[in-house]
Amino acid sequence: AITVVYPIAGIAILLIPKRQEIKNDLSFTKDEIKALKADNVVVKTNSKGERTLHQRDKDTNEIVSIKAKDIHIPQKLGGVELTPMQQENLKNGKEITIVNEELNKAAKVKLDLNARNGLSIKDANTIEIKATENKEQTIGKERHISDKERLEFVESIKADVKWLGADWEDRLFFASNYFDKMYECAVGLIKNGKAYVSDLSAEEIREYRGTLKEPGKEDPYSKRSVEENLDLFERMKNGEFEDGSKVLRARIDMTSSNINMRDPVIYRVAHMTHHNTGDKWCVYPMYDFAHPIEDAIEGITHSICTLEFEDHRPLYDWVVIECGFKNSPEESPKQIEFAKLYLTNVVTGKRYIKRLVEENIVDGWDDPRLVSIAALRRRGFTPESIQNFVELCGISKANSSVDYAMLEYCIREDLKAKRPRMMAVLDPVKVIIDNYPEGQVEYLEVDNNVENPELGKRKVPFTRELYVEREDFMEEPPKKYFRMFPGNEVRFMNAYFVKCNSCVKDENGNITEIHCTYDPQSKGGNSPDGRKVKGTIHWVSAEYGKRATVRLYENIVDEELGVYNEDGSLNLNPNSLTVLDNCILEPALMEAKAYDSYQFVRNGFFCADCKDSKDGQPVFNRIVSLKSSFKLPK
Secondary structure, three states: OEEEEOOOOOOEEEEOOEOOOEOEOOOOOHHHHHHHHOOOEEEEEOOOOOEEEEEEOOOOOOEEEOOHHHOOOOOEEOOEEOOHHHHHHHHOOOOEEEEEOOOOEEEEEOEOOOOOOOOOOHHHHHHHHHHHHOOOOOOOOOEEEOOOOOHHHHHHHHHHHHHOOOOOOOOEEEHHHHHHHHHHHHHHHHHOOOEEEEOOOHHHHHHHHOOOOOOOOOOOOOOOOHHHHHHHHHHHHOOOOOOOOOEEEEOOOOOOOOHHHOOOEEEEEOOOOEOOOEOOOOEEEOHHHHHHHHHHHHOOOEEEEEHHHHHHHHHHHHHHHHOOOOOOOOOOOEEEEEOOEEEOOOOOOHHHHHHHHHOOOOOOOOOOOOOOHHHHHHHOOOHHHHHHHHHHHOOOOOOEEEOHHHHHHHHHHHHOOOOOEEOEEOOEEEEEEOOOOOOOEEEEEEEOOOOOHHHOEEEEEEEOEEEEEHHHEOOOOOOOOOOEOOOOEEEEOOOOEEEEEEEEEOOOOOEEEEEEEEEHHHOOOOOOOOOOOOOEEOOEEOOOOEEEEEEEEOOOEOOOOOOEOOOOOEOEOOOOEEEEEEEEEOHHHHHOOOOOEEEEOOOEEEEEOOOOOEOOEOEEEEEEOOOOOOOOOO
């Protein structure tokens, strides 16, 4: 299949050959394509498969709900009048066939309505694309730090990128390293009549720029002479003008169909202290000017961007050509775009996350319920799991969404054979083995991970009084319940067969103790007489076990209803965080350090929190549960 992708999120024209019957040789005019991509339509699908239409606001990038009738479909495609049925099918995301009999050409067309809200993990996608394209070349191993980013973010960005496995070696570059060269390039453009100083305000520049349907108007200051522009630009650099009072604009084409080419601003006045250059500069280059120049200086061959920058590519080429770094768009450096990585049922909009932080719904930008790299790391995800996730998703030119369950699948697959399997009781109830000697303790030898013998063994204390999960006992069990109930025998993992006899309740009817007897001959979990038991449960010694806090996380939004309510507000999940303060853990788990992760038998994978854990008092975050219905697509 050939996919022609356009930068507006969620819109693509798919030209799909139908064996030999349809030749996809029917072309579309710019007006037809513009009509298709103008609406910026996306679809959200809940777990029941119900689809609702939404529209992404071009200014805020937020999603609001709409109705199918509000989607504009052009009257013609490929020069062919669309029937009402074809238009309706397009609105509903269905594929239609267009045949131009005069030209004897045809194509299959479909609006790709699968975009989702963005994802911080998309940055990992970018890094992985760069790092795997050719590990022997320098492409993709550089890391640019935008000088818009405040100093306090620089080290965290570097830490996240390095943690993901990207090694820039000695190639860490800042745009500000080249401010002198960028200034020289801007002066060169002025001398060649390709740039001029404008006194228009930001609002006036927007007004003069025009719209997608109307051409721009000539800037009244564009007639200034080269000499006057050179003088004004130098005075801008020397700090003689207030912020926002003057800008340097590239002279390109105010009537261009690409609004980015309508004399874009390339320099602005800003009196500020820069984290890398201090107070040296009073003028700063705009991103669309700085980005291609630093690529050219550093010898980048391919600059990889996401799809929203596709319309910026002509400006990218214009800058490097007019500044003398290449002679044609085909030469390097060149810009290449790919689709963002979207994930279901997550919150990624900075405005929403900021509100969650300010309202104390989450405890910071690295809250384990979020999907920033810092948040995923804190929760216990590994670089390898994220790399595997990115590889499974692949690289696309069409926006699409990936089920969050795939990310969970990747962390399970990564940890299951790498981490020790420990016993932790999250909702404890005491078990007393009446025929076990009081004061006796046995240290039972246990495999750290039966799937990985290299992880070795450990000793676990077994005593007369133990704790088990409250859900592992029922006084009146239903059919096919094989755990503890009066008269039933179960296996205590790696220990003995234990028969449940009775229980003790408090005045409210809550079970406080379970009384049992054990078979001393069944040590190791097997009986010499060959009898079988169907239930195996884990346990922790009441005498030697340690109390700890464990946090259980779920998606911060309601999976059934989607990320957003109809009014655009977040559909928060009230059960996204459950804090358990009375958990009983194996004593060995008290040695856990920040980011150490384990499998808690029958409960899931857990990680020692990097912010709230203390020496000898770890706080554990659940990374992911053990079971899921998710399966990799074949």
